[in-house]
Amino acid sequence: MNFHEEILANGYGCELKIQFNRLITPSEFYSIVHEIIENIAKELINNKAKIGHIKLYVKTSSGYLSADTIDLKYGININSSISNSENSFILVINIIAIKIDKNNIAKITNETLDKISQKYNFSKILIKNNFIHL
Amino acid sequence: MKVVQIAGFLGSGKTTTIIALSNIIARKNKKLAIIVNEIGEIPVDARIINEYGLKVREIGGGCICCELLVNLVYTLDELRKFYNPDIVMIEPSGVAIPSSIDDSIKMIKNDIEKGPIIVIFDGERGEELLLDDELSKFIKRQLINANIIAINKIDVINEDKIKYYEELLRAINPNAIILKISAKNGIGLELLADMVIK
Numbered sequence: 001m002n003f004h005e006e007i008l009a010n011g012y013g014c015e016l017k018i019q020f021n022r023l024i025t026p027s028e029f030y031s032i033v034h035e036i037i038e039n040i041a042k043e044l045i046n047n048k049a050k051i052g053h054i055k056l057y058v059k060t061s062s063g064y065l066s067a068d069t070i071d072l073k074y075g076i077n078i079n080s081s082i083s084n085s086e087n088s089f090i091l092v093i094n095i096i097a098i099k100i101d102k103n104n105i106a107k108i109t110n111e112t113l114d115k116i117s118q119k120y121n122f123s124k125i126l127i128k129n130n131f132i133h134l
Numbered sequence: 135m136k137v138v139q140i141a142g143f144l145g146s147g148k149t150t151t152i153i154a155l156s157n158i159i160a161r162k163n164k165k166l167a168i169i170v171n172e173i174g175e176i177p178v179d180a181r182i183i184n185e186y187g188l189k190v191r192e193i194g195g196g197c198i199c200c201e202l203l204v205n206l207v208y209t210l211d212e213l214r215k216f217y218n219p220d221i222v223m224i225e226p227s228g229v230a231i232p233s234s235i236d237d238s239i240k241m242i243k244n245d246i247e248k249g250p251i252i253v254i255f256d257g258e259r260g261e262e263l264l265l266d267d268e269l270s271k272f273i274k275r276q277l278i279n280a281n282i283i284a285i286n287k288i289d290v291i292n293e294d295k296i297k298y299y300e301e302l303l304r305a306i307n308p309n310a311i312i313l314k315i316s317a318k319n320g321i322g323l324e325l326l327a328d329m330v331i332k
Contacts, residue, residue, distance in 0.1 A: 007229055007268070007269065007272040008268075009144075009173075009229050011173060011174055012174075013174035013175065013176035013178075014176065015176050050266070050269075051145075052143075052144030052145060052228060052229075053144045053145045053228070055178040055179070056178070057178045057181050057182060059181075064181075064182075064185050066178075066182045066185075068145075070144070070145035070256075070258075070259060071259065074258055074259060081185075092176060092177075092178055092181065093178075094172065094174055094176060094177075094178040096144055096173065096174075096228070096229075098268065098269070099268070128175075128176060129176070130174045130175040130176050130195075132173050132174045134173065134197070134229060
């Protein structure tokens with residue numbers, strides 16, 4: 001039984017360990033996450049995809065941050081309880097989009113993470129990832 | 135144990151609604167559990183809900199309206215045996231068909247009361263989705279299944295738009311109760327919580 005013939009949604013999910021060689025302040029966490037989600041959204045839109053959602057979750061030893069968007073024109077929501085500067089965090093990304101292939105979603109995600117990691121000089125270790133196809 | 139679905143399309147605000155409703159329901163001394171279904175195997179919503187100290191079970195790697203229906207039945211049975219909450223809120227994935235999940239809940243006999251299907255409608259981009267050739271049929275199908283349609287994000291849309299949505303949604307599903315909420319700001323959630331409990 002499958003009810004999804006009408007809606008061909010694809011997606012990509014990944015969980016990474018992010019490591020910096022310096023302490024990152026809570027406001028920097030906020031900026032980095034904002035930039036990741038904004039860049040992924042821009043690229044999905046450039047590729048004519050309709051975003052179902054982009055969700056990010058960051059876990060540090062002092063708190064967590066969640067962020068999401070359904071399209072840049074509706075803004076990016078970010079909630080954070082991270083209170084301390086830290087040099088590592090766990091990043092989880094979940095993307096569902098329509099009118100785009102799952103491999104393209106993964107490519108956009110990974111290229112965005114590469115670009116942001118170079119800009120902010122952090123290393124990333126992939127813990128797990130998952131392609132989503134309905 | 136009453137089982138309530140908080141369904142709705144991707145990005146409509148299901149998780150935010152569930153977290154906000156949970157706080158209200160907990161204040162009314164009801165024991166609550168949440169089942170979250172995410173299509174992928176790497177959950178985000180369940181982790182966020184967990185951060186609020188809520189009892190959450192996650193069913194991932196597919197959709198509970200079709201290939202994971204058996205997992206849902208099993209999870210409900212486990213919750214009843216070992217936690218016995220007053221209310222279970224199910225958050226299906228944004229691409230689930232609520233009636234299919236409902237049919238499964240009806241099949242479970244053991245002290246499970248079927249609560250309403252609440253479909254969250256995204257007041258911010260609902261019109262855009264309903265005008266999309268590929269998505270409108272699917273979204274209408276979700277809405278037709280609802281006992282309660284909650285127009286969400288009313289804090290960012292004007293009164294005229296809300297009235298337009300009410301008429302539109304009433305035409306799609308004349309039998310549903312239509313509520314106006316902002317899960318982010320708490321508007322309309324007391325009434326919705328009362329409907330979940332009663």
